[in-house]
Amino acid sequence: xxxxxxxxxxxxxxxxxxxxxxxxxxxxxxxxLSQYRIQSVHGVxxxxxxxxxxxxxxxxxxxxLDMHFAIGSPTMLASGTWSWSRPGTLLHGNVAAQSVTFxxxxxxxxxxxxxxxxxxxxxxxxxxxxxxxxxxxxRPATSNPQHP
Numbered sequence: 188x189x190x191x192x193x194x195x196x197x198x199x200x201x202x203x204x205x206x207x208x209x210x211x212x213x214x215x216x217x218x219x220l221s222q223y224r225i226q227s228v229h230g231v232x233x234x235x236x237x238x239x240x241x242x243x244x245x246x247x248x249x250x251x252l253d254m255h256f257a258i259g260s261p262t263m264l265a266s267g268t269w270s271w272s273r274p275g276t277l278l279h280g281n282v283a284a285q286s287v288t289f290x291x292x293x294x295x296x297x298x299x300x301x302x303x304x305x306x307x308x309x310x311x312x313x314x315x316x317x318x319x320x321x322x323x324x325x326r327p328a329t330s331n332p333q334h335p
Contacts, residue, residue, distance in 0.1 A: 211243055211250065214304070214311040223250070230321040232297050235259065237289070239299055241316060248273040252314065254282055256299065262289035269305045280307015288318050296321045 211223040222245040230239035241252040254267035267282025285302040300318035304311070 208315050210315050210317075212313045212315070214313055220245075220312075222246070225316070225319075228299070228316070228319045228321065230297070230299060232258070232321075236265075237262075237297060237299065237321075239321065241314070243314065252282055252303070252305075254303070256287065256289065258289060258291075262287050264301075264303070267303070269307070271310070278308040278310055280305055280310065285313075290318070 209221045209223065210225050211220045213220055223243050224245070226242040226244045226249075228239065228241050230237055235258045237256040237258055239252075239254045239256065241254070243250040243252075248271065250269065250271045252267065252269045255265045257263050257265045264282065264284035264287055267284075268279065269282055270277065270279040283304045283306065285304060287301040288299070290298040298318050298320045300316045303314045303316065305314065306312075
């Protein structure tokens with residue numbers, strides 16, 4: 188009897204899990220964008236500002252988001268633009284935030300995520316960016332020829 192109770196609890200918890208979402212969706216439903224994947228997320232925090240770049244791609248095109256956040260309570264998208272290089276065309280427009288999640292990175296680099304709408308050039312797209320740790324910047328040691 189206990190086994191059935193444990194089994195039922197496991198099944199119930201599994202059913203509560205979120206289905207995997209695609210990072211890029213066409214809000215008008217005209218295009219299947221399920222093959223697109225987040226390729227990279229980079230960013231640099233400078234005090235109360237964060238600049239981030241997100242690259243999303245399939246096998247034939249690249250969507251680039253450049254976003255600037257004002258860090259505070261709450262953290263907000265200050266500005267953002269996007270460009271989408273597709274075979275034979277280049278689309279671009281502005282980014283608007285539906286939601287922003289920011290963690291300050293006390294022990295690691297800062298993390299950014301959220302839901303962003305892309306508008307412009309007749310496109311209405313949505314990007315679901317999971318909370319992503321931005322790598323700490325790497326500064327190579329400089330050598331001083333006068334002081335080895």
